[in-house]
């Protein structure tokens with residue numbers, strides 16, 4: 778991962794960071810290889826009521842105001858909004874810069890060996906959970922883990938600054954969610970609908 782160290786509480790939390798891959802000569806072959814950069818944002822939605830809800834995790838003014846909003850499933854209307862890097866109450870949680878349902882699906886085919894490279898450049902940890910499969914933890918902060926000590930898990934906590942590589946065998950066809958297990962992190966602006974740090978592993982034929 779790379780990121781700014783100039784005013785980094787501001788620059789890093791406004792997105793001046795990213796990931797790159799250094800391929801090892803002895804890297805084990807996989808059929809799919811995905812990078813997932815985890816981030817979080819305090820988005821000024823421009824709506825006083827929505828900002829209030831964003832700062833009150835349990836729904837702001839309650840169901841009445843929720844019913845009035847036409848965009849509760851995605852949080853805010855499409856548009857351009859400012860990010861406030863100085864507050865700790867985040868309302869958007871993204872994978873590669875996008876919150877569900879805008880996150881890119883991870884396409885796999887039956888029989889694939891699939892690698893996911895997870896990195897966290899945010900203030901919070903993100904326990905990433907996979908449905909329908911277990912995975913092996915194959916690298917920690919870019920260092921390969923020998924095959925005889927690899928943990929088999931279905932949730933891995935990615936702390937700030939960490940990278941973890943995980944691999945799974947695509948042997949259970951369907952559409953399976955892969956998501957942060959902190960409930961607030963799978964909603965957009967704390968709305969009721971599914972959102973945030975969540976994507977779908979989609980089997981194709």
Ligand SMILES: [Cu+2]
Pocket residue numbers: 870901902903904957958959962974
């Ligand atoms: Cu999270």
